[in-house]
Amino acid sequence: MINKKKLNISNSNKIYKSAIKIIPSGGQTYSKGVTQFTEGFAPKYLDRGKGAYVTDVDGNTYLDYVMACQPLIFGYSDKDVNKAIVKQLSKGTSFSLQNKLEVDVSRLLIKNVPSAEMVRFGKNGADATSVAVKIARAYTKRDHIAYCGYHGWHDWYISKTDLNGGIPKFNQKLLHSFNYNDLGSLEKIFKKYKNKIAAVIMEPITVYTPNCYGPKNCKSKNCKIFCKKNFLKKVKDLAHKNNALLIFDEIVTGFRYSIGGAQELTNVTPDLTALAKAMSNGVPISAIVGKKKYMKSLEKTFFSFTYGGDCIGLAAAKASITKIKKLNVPDHINKVGLILKDGLNKIINTHELGKYFECIGYPCRSIFVFRGNGIFNELEMKTFLQQELFRRGILWAAYHSISYAHKKKEIKKTLKIFDQILKMFKNLFIEKKLRISSKLEGKVVKPVFRKVADFNSIINKTS
Ligand SMILES: Cc1ncc(COP(=O)(O)O)c(C=O)c1O
The missing domain is CATH 3.90.1150.10 (Aspartate Aminotransferase, domain 1)
Known part of the structure; x- marks a missing residue:
């Protein structure tokens, strides 16, 4: 009826x-x-x-x-995350000097995310993906980026869509898309832009990833869907062979697919990882984590803003990560x-x-x-x-x-x-x-x- x-x-x-x-x-x-x-x-x-x-x-x-x-x-409105936020509210939200919560949450990320050796925080997911690209460009002294999937609203990325008003055209020339599970499409980019690619950025498992081919080392018991055998490992090898960095956008997959993200499931550790969303149950905070030698570029590359280290986001992240782990x-x-x-x-x-x-x-x-x-x-x-x-x-x-x-x-x-x-x-x-x-x-x-x-x-x- x-x-x-x-x-x-x-x-x-x-x-x-x-x-x-x-x-x-x-x-x-x-x-x-x-x-x-x-x-x-x-x-x-x-x-x-x-x-x-x-x-x-x-x-x-x-x-x-x-x-x-x-x-x-x-x-x-999770009660434990709410409790942590309310407690922090009574102490203060933003401060004139740094706050220990930055160190606490950095430690939690380093403990749980395989690629994390150093950490910085942003507010939106796009802060984290954009600073990852910036780090790669600063480290390699190259401008071009190979990408797969969606990575946020900033010029370097959104230039390649029909919502690209107000973005200088040169951005489009620096961005090249490849297809998930199609190594050939990435190989073509490296061939065409030899010694010009600073980084490969991708979601390690996309929402559109079709049925699973199950990498041998996949630790997930429930999953039948996955990337083609060793695809991620081959992407990493190809990027490194061409002296480019591998960035995983784990804005969605982090803490959701597995506590340590898709990198933990696949045993493929990127150079840099962008995290957000589930890490704080909806309170604005994101993180860029990665290997020390790359993260140290941030000592000479500007990534600084008034609300970096805002304590409400950090308190929510600390409570969320702890609870995600505790309840699996x-x-x-x-x-x-x-x-x-x-x-x-x-x-x-x-x-x-x-x-x-x-x-x-x-x-x-x-x-x-x-x-x-x-x-x-x-x-x-x-x-x-x-x-x-x-x-x-x-x-x-x-x-x-x-x-x-x-x-x-x-x-x-x-x-x-x-x-x-x-x-x-x-x-x-x-x-x-x-x-x-x-x-x-x-x-x-x-x-x-x-x-x-x-x-x-x-x-x-x-x-
Ligand atoms: C995979 C992925 N990367 C990056 C972003 C951008 O995150 P934000 O919207 O928080 O800037 C999103 C947002 O949906 C996303 O799904």
Whole structure:
């Protein structure tokens, strides 16, 4: 039976109407904006969250799979992280001299992340990836960068997308994309820009990494998906053969895939690592860690700002890392995430929709992929699923950022709802051959940006 419930989003719409007059695009983060959540049907503003659930400004509650763009590894408003923040608030937030917390959290990172010999802190993930690139350029005295995946908003990276207004063109010439699991695409870059590449920067395991080939030394018990045999090791060897640094962007994978990140899972240790998101359960802080000989470049390369070493972020990171370890959170989120991933694929197959949908990726952040097969528009497919999930109390943007607060109960509920929606998809659009657009009650979602020339590893940024 078709569920016709329409969400009340009147307060969301009211706030947005005034926001759009004073805030460009009406918000701060593209991935949280109206182009990503079917406008006209989905809520626009959240008010509060607890565990895996959020409540919008109209009082609707949802089970959340976006988790504030992935940092919330314990879920919203975690009591232990809150306690650490409140304690620090009473002592002070920023100081006129350095604070011991910087040393405490550095120690924790060095203890847990294989590549960490020295540490500096930033606020956003992009601070960490950008300073990593800066270190590599300073150390090698070269300008060009080979990259795979998304690495943040700074000029050196975003120049290669269609959101590149205000960025001097030369940046584009210095950035070259290669494809995950395709060593040849990286070899070509090293050949074309011989002695010019300062670093290779990549997510060691991307959200789009398809089914696992399982490196021999993979320590993960739950994972069936991985990089092609020895791909990362070969990338490292190739970078070093060409005197370039290897940078792992572990903004998402760090503390989530494993406490020591994907580098711990794969036994491939990069020269530098960018960390953020899960390390502080959503409180702004990031870190660049790496080998001493490279990190020491920061003694002569400027990376300094008023809120570097802000104590709220550091207190949250100290509490989060300690708790992630104590509870072995990666183990939980990978186990629960695998039940979700396997369950979704089973439902897809039960409804004979394998041609159109698949859930891929590492279990603790799997992603739904859409294949239109020339019949359907993939963004319309995503919009339809999102609309029906919202209607049934699930906040979803195609990926599943599992937290410690997502338990079997939440997964069971999610699978039941997906079963209803995919059954409906088959009935409406395959059996009855209706157009998806005829069943959409809001606008079709859009990609955040599109890549420009030579940008071929990930097609659209959707998260
Ligand atoms: C892999 C990766 N690197 C870098 C970033 C940039 O982090 P931030 O948005 O905190 O600057 C992101 C953000 O989503 C990311 O997913």
